[in-house]
Amino acid sequence: AAFGEFGGRHVPEPMQEPLARLAAAFEDIAKTEAFHEEFRAILESYAGRPTPLYHAERLSEAYGAEIYLKREDLLHGGAHKINNAIGQALLAEKAGKDRLIAETGAGQHGTATAMVGALFDLDTEVYMGEKDVQRQRMNVFRMRLMGAQVNPVTQGGAGLADAVDVALEDFMENVDDTHYMVGSVVGPDPFPRMVREFQSVIGKEAREQAIEQIGELPDACVACVGGGSNAIGLFHAFRDDDVAFYGGEGGGEGGDSDRHAAPLDSGKEDVIHGMRTRVIDDDVEVHSVSAGLDYPGVGPEHARFRELGRAQYRAITDDEALEAFRELSRTEGIIPALETAHGLAMAKKVAAETDHETIVVNLSGRGDKDMETAAEHFDLD
């Protein structure tokens, strides 16, 4: 496996060959110069790359360190998810597939899938837990507006993990004409390394921009961690540098509570969705105020980084995330996604508890989709 004993292809025998074919297509198609040029051109003209690295001076005062925000929230669609969706749709098109399926929780990956489904004129179906259909209604409407079919999933906990289960079943049945657009660095090989490849544009840009703006590498990189794709996308370019990595997980009611989504901070090794990784304990109910972090597992490379001590991960509670959500809105006039707010709260802890002076934070998405949830928590009248 690519990540120590983590990752791998823990799937039934009938899935082994299709995944081997996908891995071969990834090597043959997505690693060519022509692919990279087309990928880069669409990222620039359609998604709006490069994104700024913004020195948030008022937030820096509040945190007590120099905070640089990588503005993935400014991308088309409002989150980093479009980077991966474009890469995967290009691959699917060149591999001769004419149907896309995806899972979604926050609806940002679902929206990105609908966007590229329209752009590449591919049949598109998105699986979404009924619970998330309710709390990210605006994104459900956006997906349908762009021609995607949104299939509410009611089995199990009607959440993100259940949507992944159903999407994997669909993929196994329709592997000949369907590409499964996995939305994070999760699933059986090759999905984690494919998604890492397509998200790594974030860190490549941020590394150059940081050196230009700070005059040297940053002391630390921080991101929220759901499946872990925006975090890996930022970290990957710095992996051989003397730069610390920190991940803020969906801590729900606390890593030591029985309602959270923080397997790195408080979980165990196990196999889920075709990968050996870390998952929350059996007696814990998966929960996060943010739909995009509300997942019981995590990408295998993060499990490996944790094991090596290359990155540190902390459960960020719902309340800590909501406080960070409001603090960025008030100090910089930027409303982050609730998922992203977990990374901001992590950065605040890093600034307070370490001597890191320059910190790059991945602003993975914007908070328009979260206005109803936020209104339930803040009485702003």
Ligand SMILES: CC/C=C(/N=C/c1c(COP(=O)(O)O)cnc(C)c1O)C(=O)O
């Ligand atoms: C693929 C399921 C996750 C979703 N979103 C996750 C998400 C995340 C967490 O996903 P990762 O970056 O993969 O850890 C962070 N920021 C924003 C704005 C997100 O929407 C989604 O469906 O939109």
